Amino acid sequence: xxxxxxxxxxxxxxxxxxxxxxxxxxxxxxxxxxxxxxxxxxxxxxxxxxxxxxxxxxxxxxxxxxxxxxxxxxxxxxxxxxxxxxxxxxxxxxxxxxxxxxxxxxxxxxxxxxxxxxxxxxxxxxxxxxxxxxxxxxxxxxxxxxxxxxxxxxxxxxxxxxxxxxxxxxxxxxxxxxxxxxxxxxxxxxxxxxxxxxxxxxxxxxxxxxxxxxxxxxxxxxxxxxxxxxxxxxxxxxxxxxxxxxxxxxxxxxxxxxxxxxxxxxxxxxxxxxxxxxxxxxxxxxxxxxxxxxxxxxxxxxxxxxxxxxxxxxxxxxxxxxxxxxxxxxxxxxx
Amino acid sequence: xxxxxxxxxxxxxxxxxxxxxxxxxxxxxxxxxxxxxxxxxxxxxxxxxxxxxxxxxxxxxxxxxxxxxxxxxxxxxxxxxxxxxxxxxxxxxxxxxxxxxxxxxxxxxxxxxxxxxxxxxxxxxxxxxxxxxxxxxxxxxxxxxxxxxxxxxxxxxxxxxxxxxxxxxxxxxxxxxxxxxxxxxxxxxxxxxxxxxxxxxxxxxxxxxxxxxxxxxxxxxxxxxxxxxxxxxxxxxxxxxxxxxxxxxxxxxxxxxxxxxxxxxxxxxxxxxxxxxxxxxxxxxxxxxxxxxxxxxxxxxxxxxxxxxxxxxxxxxxxxxxxxxxxxxxxxxxx
Numbered sequence: 076x077x078x079x080x081x082x083x084x085x086x087x088x089x090x091x092x093x094x095x096x097x098x099x100x101x102x103x104x105x106x107x108x109x110x111x112x113x114x115x116x117x118x119x120x121x122x123x124x125x126x127x128x129x130x131x132x133x134x135x136x137x138x139x140x141x142x143x144x145x146x147x148x149x150x151x152x153x154x155x156x157x158x159x160x161x162x163x164x165x166x167x168x169x170x171x172x173x174x175x176x177x178x179x180x181x182x183x184x185x186x187x188x189x190x191x192x193x194x195x196x197x198x199x200x201x202x203x204x205x206x207x208x209x210x211x212x213x214x215x216x217x218x219x220x221x222x223x224x225x226x227x228x229x230x231x232x233x234x235x236x237x238x239x240x241x242x243x244x245x246x247x248x249x250x251x252x253x254x255x256x257x258x259x260x261x262x263x264x265x266x267x268x269x270x271x272x273x274x275x276x277x278x279x280x281x282x283x284x285x286x287x288x289x290x291x292x293x294x295x296x297x298x299x300x301x302x303x304x305x306x307x308x309x310x311x312x313x314x315x316x317x318x319x320x321x322x323x324x325x326x327x328x329x330x331x332x333x334x335x336x337x338x339x340x341x342x343x344x345x346x347x348x349x350x351x352x353x354x355x356x357x358x359x360x361x362x363x364x365x366x367x368x369x370x371x372x373x374x375x376x377x378x379x380x381x382x383x384x385x386x387x388x389x390x391x392x393x394x395x396x397x398x399x400x401x402x403x404x405x406x407x408x409x410x
Numbered sequence: 411x412x413x414x415x416x417x418x419x420x421x422x423x424x425x426x427x428x429x430x431x432x433x434x435x436x437x438x439x440x441x442x443x444x445x446x447x448x449x450x451x452x453x454x455x456x457x458x459x460x461x462x463x464x465x466x467x468x469x470x471x472x473x474x475x476x477x478x479x480x481x482x483x484x485x486x487x488x489x490x491x492x493x494x495x496x497x498x499x500x501x502x503x504x505x506x507x508x509x510x511x512x513x514x515x516x517x518x519x520x521x522x523x524x525x526x527x528x529x530x531x532x533x534x535x536x537x538x539x540x541x542x543x544x545x546x547x548x549x550x551x552x553x554x555x556x557x558x559x560x561x562x563x564x565x566x567x568x569x570x571x572x573x574x575x576x577x578x579x580x581x582x583x584x585x586x587x588x589x590x591x592x593x594x595x596x597x598x599x600x601x602x603x604x605x606x607x608x609x610x611x612x613x614x615x616x617x618x619x620x621x622x623x624x625x626x627x628x629x630x631x632x633x634x635x636x637x638x639x640x641x642x643x644x645x646x647x648x649x650x651x652x653x654x655x656x657x658x659x660x661x662x663x664x665x666x667x668x669x670x671x672x673x674x675x676x677x678x679x680x681x682x683x684x685x686x687x688x689x690x691x692x693x694x695x696x697x698x699x700x701x702x703x704x705x706x707x708x709x710x711x712x713x714x715x716x717x718x719x720x721x722x723x724x725x726x727x728x729x730x731x732x733x734x735x736x737x738x739x740x741x742x743x744x745x
Contacts, residue, residue, distance in 0.1 A: 151505060155603040164567030169590040170486060170689030173618050174582035175562045177572035180591035180613075181526065187516060188523035195509075227510045232499030237512035237643040247509035255504040256515035257606050258597035263614055268490040268651035270616055271592050278515075279598055281605055283508050308572040316603035354505030 082375060082394055083134070086401035097409025101128060108135070108358075111317075115358060119365050130331045130369060130408075131362045132401075137376035139221060139348055141393055144339040144400070146332060147372040149249060149351035150359055152284035152322035154293040155257075158183065158301070159312040160276045166262070167272040176272060177308035180261035183276040186311075189304055190254055190280075195238045197254045197282070199296040200303075205287040207324075209242075209250055216327075216349050220245045230378075249351025253283045279316070283353060290319025323359045324351075325369050331408065335371050338403035342396050375400075417710060417729055418469070421736035432744025436463060443470070443693075450693060454700050465666045465704060465743075466697045467736075472711035474556060474683055476728060479674040479735070481667060482707040484584060484686035485694055487619035487657035489628040490592075493518065493636070494647040495611045501597070502607040511607060512643035515596035518611040521646075524639055525589055525615075530573045532589045532617070534631040535638075540622040542659075544577075544585055551662075551684050555580040565713075584686025588618045614651070618688060625654025658694045659686075660704050666743065670706050673738035677731050710735070 083102075090096055103126060105115050119126060136147035162179035163172070192198055209217075222245040224236050238247040247253075257280065262273030282293050294315055305311050325332060327349055339347040352372075359370045375397030381387045418437075425431055438461060440450050454461060471482035497514035498507070527533055544552075557580040559571050573582040582588075592615065597608030617628050629650055640646050660667060662684055674682040687707075694705045710732030716722045 153505075153605070155605070157603075162566075162568050167566060168689060169588075169592060169616060170488075170618055170687075172562070172566060172583065173588040173590045173688060174573045174586055175571050175579045176566050176568045177570075178591050180594050181522060184519035184522040184591065184594070185526075187519040191516065227507070231497075231502060231507060231511050233497050233511045233643065234645055235512075235643045236510050237641075238509045244510045248507065251509055253504075253508040255508045255605075255607055256513050256519065256597065257504060257604060258599045258608065259515050259519070259594055259611070260596075260599040262591065262593035264593045264595040264612065268492075268614060268616065269592060270488070270490070270590075272590055273593065276594070277599065279603060281504060281603065283505055306572075308568065308570045310569055352505075353508060354503060 082397040083132070083401055085398045086405065089398065089402055090405060097406050101126065112358065116361055116365070119361060123366065126366055128366065128368055130371065131359075131366075132404075133356065133359060133370045133372045134374040135356050135358075136352055136372040136374045137378070137380070137382075138374070138393065139350065139378065141377060141390065142343070143221065144343045144345070144347040144396075145350050145373070146327075146335055146339070146347050147350050147352045148327050148332065149286070149324040150322060150356050150372070151249070151252070151351075151353055152288065152290060152320045152360070153281060153317070153355045154284060154290040154319040155279070155281040155316040156294070156297055157314045157316055158186070158278045158280055159314075160186070161274065161310045161312070162308070163272065163274050166274050169270040169272040172272050177306065178272055179276040179309055180273050182306065182309045183259070183261065183278055186301065186304055187256060187259075187278060187280070190300065194240060197252065199254070199293070199300045201296050201299075202252065202293070205289065205292070206252060207286050209246060213250075214246065217245050217250070217351070218243065220348055220350060222248070245350075248353040250285060252285050252288055255281055255283070257281055283355070284322045286322045286324045288322065290321060294319070320355055320357045320360050323356075323363060323370070325371070329369065331369065331371050334407035335373055335400075335404050337407055338400045341403050342399045417732040418467070418736055420733045421740065424733065424737055425740060432741050436461065447693065451696055451700070454696060458701065461701055463701065463703055465706065466694075466701075467739075468691065468694060468705045468707045469709040470691050470693075471687055471707045471709050472713070472715070473709070473728065474685065474713065476712060476725065477678070478556065479678045479680070479682040479731075480685050480708070481662075481670055481674070481682050482685050482687045483662050483667065484621070484659040485657060485691050485707070486584070486587070486686075486688055487623065487625060487655045487695070488616060488652070488690045489619060489625040489654040490614070490616040490651040491629070491632055492649045492651055493521070493613045493615055494649075495521070496609065496645045496647070497643070498607065498609050501609050504605040504607040507607050512641065513607055514611040514644055515608050517641065517644045518594070518596065518613055521636065521639055522591060522594075522613060522615070525635065529575060532587065534589070534628070534635045536631050536634075537587065537628070540624065540627070541587060542621050544581060548585075549581065552580050552585070552686070553578065555683055555685060557583070580685075583688040585620060587620045587623055590616055590618070592616055618690070619657045621657045621659045623657065625656060629654070655690055655692045655695050658691075658698060658705070660706065664704065666704065666706050669742035670708055670735075670739050672742050673735045676738050677734045
């Protein structure tokens with residue numbers, strides 16, 4: 076992201092050398108995004124006038140490839156839970172009690188296994204009720220993405236892809252909600268064997284949300300699922316790990332998105348990709364909620380830039396095209 | 411167990427003070443039982459003549475209560491596995507890949523959940539084929555045991571009992587085979603949340619076996635289950651943690667068991683309980699296999715003796731009755 080902000084500065088410098096600036100700009104730069112931006116919301120709330128704008132330009136997304144300029148018009152939200160299942164009061168000898176006590180490790184597996192049906196759909200009651208269906212026009216647009224089965228197999232090394240068969244991989248990752256087991260722990264996990272019947276089991280479970288799902292409602296749905304599926308042979312506890320954040324989506328036909336689309340077309344000589352991103356960028360939701368403004372999400376990093384990994388890089392030719400793009404974007408917007 | 415061996419010595423001392431000893435005795439005392447008796451089998455194999463006997467008296471079981479002398483005529487065997495499920499090559503971002511990759515933590519839960527049916531029966535193919543059915547006479551004998559639902563609820567603190575509804579708790583723990591999850595681990599298990607889609611998941615799974623199940627066959631059954639249930643979206647690896655041991659059972663009508671039964675009746679003034687124990691005492695199987703002899707399993711410890719726990723104790727009145735019992739047992743056997 077650092078490079079993207081630099082690109083903006085470079086674009087401004089280039090413009091200001093040629094004449095009057097076509098739009099007013101306010102920069103908001105924060106350095107806490109990687110630790111969950113604990114102070115950002117309070118800052119926005121206490122500087123509403125200072126930050127009041129028509130639009131936010133958010134560079135915290137990337138391109139799909141060097142020759143694939145990309146506008147990310149939707150981001151998924153998040154709801155995160157910790158589930159604990161309790162059985163006997165203490166760890167037991169599996170020989171002396173195996174067969175009369177419901178093993179909490181087994182019970183949590185049974186609960187988790189029931190959270191998806193055989194088609195990979197999440198079974199929490201009402202989970203899909205508010206999910207905005209994909210219209211044919213959007214599916215056609217998403218079908219342009221190079222993120223097919225082969226792409227994801229190469230990216231992940233998984234032996235085969237998985238998920239809702241009625242949706243393409245690109246749709247499943249961006250436009251469909253999911254439920255993931257982020258971690259699970261129970262009993263003896265060291266070398267060798269120990270014949271223990273564990274007293275408890277724990278799982279970290281999170282849901283990626285799409286418009287119009289509400290993290291608060293998903294919490295209630297998870298509670299309802301557990302209430303109707305948890306057997307009376309165990310006790311359980313469901314905790315929210317974070318408040319959760321809703322998904323965000325922009326109107327691809329807004330003048331602001333069009334301004335970016337045309338800027339990219341001018342620089343790359345081709346229409347950009349329109350992509351729904353599977354991750355979450357909570358500030359986009361915060362801007363909408365607190366400042367009432369949309370974001371155009373558009374950065375110039377590449378999948379090969381090793382984000383967060385050793386030897387993270389910035390691809391200079393893409394970066395320079397990004398500078399050109401932003402120059403055109405500001406003029407398109409002002410014009 | 412130390413106290414039980416002492417009881418035997420005391421019984422011998424008492425007898426030898428009154429006249430000639432009614433049977434020949436050989437003592438085999440080993441101190442490695444708690445670490446799996448790594449040297450016992452080799453010792454037996456190299457001392458077959460020295461150890462050749464008509465019967466083994468094994469004090470490594472206990473009584474059900476102070477006033478409930480108990481003969482343990484069956485012990486369960488064990489088969490122990492480690493299952494590993496692999497998905498993507500590395501841990502992934504659950505936002506960027508959730509929905510296209512089969513989460514290994516979820517996949518292992520699905521596999522584990524399928525290992526029992528809704529009645530708590532193990533679903534490994536052929537798992538019950540060799541299981542000796544309980545005859546009405548034995549069920550009537552086991553029905554005398556005070557190990558009812560309330561007993562196990564108090565012992566474990568579990569909110570409710572679980573298991574095969576067609577069998578009593580005492581039958582389920584002793585006379586029915588079980589499959590337990592001894593441990594499970596995957597992904598992020600620390601404080602708070604991390605939106606990871608884990609690369610692998612691991613579970614420790616063990617089966618308690620009853621006569622005539624074969625640990626080798628159960629391994630093959632587990633492989634068959636995994637082969638038919640594991641989806642092509644993951645890879646898996648099944649490892650045996652130990653060679654496994656079969657169950658053991660004694661004929662309750664043998665002269666040796668009768669000799670113990672009558673000895674207990676003489677001392678306690680009541681018929682002893684006949685119990686199948688859920689745990690495994692591998693030396694009983696080894697004696698049968700290598701020396702061709704049965705064991706009478708009978709010790710005088712109590713459930714309240716805090717076995718393996720701080721302040722482990724020996725209840726002296728029971729210990730003295732045990733000494734009396736062994737005196738009568740040796741005379742019954744010799745008579």
